[in-house]
Amino acid sequence: MLFRLIKPAIFALDSETAHRLAIAGLKAMPSRGARGSGAKRSNLATQVAGLEFPNPIGVAAGFDKDAEVPDPLLGLGFGFTEVGSITPRPQAGNPKPRLFRLVEDNAVINRMGFNNAGAEIALERLKARSGRPGIVGINIGANKDSEDRIADYAAMARTMAPYASYLAVNVSSPNTPGLRALQDEGALSSLIDAVIAARDEVSTNTPPPIFLKVAPDLEPDDIDAIARIALDRKLGALIVSNTTISRPALRSHLAGETGGLSGAPLRALALQRVRDFREATCGAVPLVGVGGIASAEDAWARIRAGASLVQLYSAMVFEGPSLGARIASGLERLMKRDGFTSIAEAVGTE
Numbered sequence: 303m304l305f306r307l308i309k310p311a312i313f314a315l316d317s318e319t320a321h322r323l324a325i326a327g328l329k330a331m332p333s334r335g336a337r338g339s340g341a342k343r344s345n346l347a348t349q350v351a352g353l354e355f356p357n358p359i360g361v362a363a364g365f366d367k368d369a370e371v372p373d374p375l376l377g378l379g380f381g382f383t384e385v386g387s388i389t390p391r392p393q394a395g396n397p398k399p400r401l402f403r404l405v406e407d408n409a410v411i412n413r414m415g416f417n418n419a420g421a422e423i424a425l426e427r428l429k430a431r432s433g434r435p436g437i438v439g440i441n442i443g444a445n446k447d448s449e450d451r452i453a454d455y456a457a458m459a460r461t462m463a464p465y466a467s468y469l470a471v472n473v474s475s476p477n478t479p480g481l482r483a484l485q486d487e488g489a490l491s492s493l494i495d496a497v498i499a500a501r502d503e504v505s506t507n508t509p510p511p512i513f514l515k516v517a518p519d520l521e522p523d524d525i526d527a528i529a530r531i532a533l534d535r536k537l538g539a540l541i542v543s544n545t546t547i548s549r550p551a552l553r554s555h556l557a558g559e560t561g562g563l564s565g566a567p568l569r570a571l572a573l574q575r576v577r578d579f580r581e582a583t584c585g586a587v588p589l590v591g592v593g594g595i596a597s598a599e600d601a602w603a604r605i606r607a608g609a610s611l612v613q614l615y616s617a618m619v620f621e622g623p624s625l626g627a628r629i630a631s632g633l634e635r636l637m638k639r640d641g642f643t644s645i646a647e648a649v650g651t652e
Contacts, residue, residue, distance in 0.1 A: 305622030317401040317410070317619075324623070325366070328374040345637070346381070346630060348645040350588045350610045351511035351538030353437055353467060357381035358633075358645050359601065359626045362592050362613035363441035363470060363515070367417065369424040376436040379627030384613065385424065386441030387472045390457050392420035393445055396477060400561070403619060404554035408596065409568075410616045412545065413561030415477045416443050421461050428465040439513065441470040446478050452493050456500040459512075463501045466510040471497055474517035474544035476562045482517055487527035494535050511538025518543035518571045518593065522578075529582035539588040541613070542575045546593075565616035569594025573607055580608030585650055596621060598632020605633075605645060606652035 312320050346357035360382040361375050369385040376383060395417025402411045418424070428440070440462045444454035459469055473484040473493065484493055494512070501509050514537055516528055532540055545562025552567060572593025579589055591609030595601050596617035604612050618625050633645075642648045 305624070309622075313403065313405070316399065317403050318398065321365075321401070325370055328371040328623075331374045331377065345643065346633060346645060348610060351468060351513070352508070353511070355381045355437060355611060357630050358605065358611045359629050360384060360437075360439075360590070360611060360613040361618075361626070362615040363387055363439075363472065364412075364414070365615050365618070368419045369427040369438075369440075372438045373431060373434060373436065376438075378623055379630060381630075382437035382439065382467070382611070384439040384441050384470055385428075386418070386470070387416050387443035387475065388418050388421055388424045388440065388458065388462070389416055389443050389445045390421050390448075390454050390461075391445050392423075393418055402556045402559050402561075404552060404556050404565070405620075406553040407557075407565065407567055408617075408620050409552065409554070409563060409565030410619060411556065411559045411561045411563050413477045413559075415446065416475065421458060425461060425465070428462070432465055437467040439468045439470050440466040441472050441515070443472050443475070443478070444481070451481075451484065452489075452496050455493055456496040459497045459500040460504055463504050463510055468511045468513050468538055469497070469501065470513045470515055470541060472515045472544070474515050476517070476519075476545060476547045485516065485520070485524060485528065487531065490528065490531055494531060494537070498535065513537065513539040513541050513590065515541035516543055516575075516579075518546045518568065518575050519548060520575070525575075525578050525582050529579060529587070532587045533583060537587060539590050539610070540579055540583075541590040541592060542579050542609070543572050543593055546571060564593065565620075566594050566596065569596075569600065573604060576604055576607045576609050580650055595629075596625070598629045598636055601629050601633060602636045602648075603652070605648050606650070608650040610645070610649050 363384045396415035400413045442458035444451035545564045588610045590611045591604030592613040595614045601612045
């Protein structure tokens with residue numbers, strides 16, 4: 303209700319200013335850690351890549367780029383959150399404006415360009431919360447001007463592994479020139495091998511699993527190649543998917559802005575990619591469904607298509623920060639309606 307009241311004032315601000323205001327508001331919240339309403343729903347608990355998720359609804363990377371508010375987000379009832387993308391060195395990102403609300407389409411276009419304060423600052427925050435409950439994934443990237451991007455990913459894995467519930471390797475942002483080329487089979491094999499080796503250098507106990515975030519704009523051969531690598535390297539999960547460079551029919555006058563499109567127009571494409579990767583991996587690699595999820599019905603469709611977990615971000619721009627808890631409540635109703643007693647039972651049953 304509060305969000306509905308203040309939404310016009312928020313939308314009067316430019317998108318990036320509004321985002322910073324949201325981060326400031328979360329910082330001011332009383333700390334509840336991972337004890338939010340969503341975490342109490344034991345029938346939504348699920349295990350993925352050896353991790354116990356209190357519920358399958360997470361915050362996608364991009365919202366909390368610098369690991370400023372993972373615990374307040376968990377306190378809102380999300381089952382997990384993913385910080386980043388974080389690069390070795392601070393990076394200003396692309397020139398502003400670079401973040402656009404397409405209100406008529408319930409969509410967002412961004413060309414942020416991995417803007418973040420760098421590994422050192424994020425690391426201090428993550429060290430400070432070490433030992434607290436809650437699943438916090440760390441999404442790692444490479445600097446735009448790096449001469450060796452694979453070395454950047456390896457360095458980030460080495461730095462962040464001790465503080466990550468899981469490491470998310472992001473090779474699918476459309477806003478860093480040439481980054482998506484790392485999804486090619488040869489380059490991706492070398493990258494994943496380097497990340498695994500770097501992680502294992504610093505992991506004395508159980509190493510954090512590695513999730514790979516892929517683009518929705520893939521050809522069938524790309525999907526098959528990524529699936530082979532995920533199976534061969536025993537990746538913890540595939541995050542399907544990042545924003546799209548395609549442009550379905552849009553109503554907003556901002557539709558021509560360059561960058562990655564997210565939100566409602568991405569829903570159908572992202573859902574199909576979950577189906578594609580479910581088939582390509584024969585269900586042997588867990589999937590995280592992302593893109594256009596704005597309701598319990600959206601999340602349930604993604605789960606029934608093959609996703610063990612889901613993530614959202616753009617929908618919160620339009621629906622507010624309580625969306626995760628509302629989706630969790632709705633999932634309980636849908637599970638009961640369809641005769642399932644756990645999330646794991648429902649995965650891939652459409």
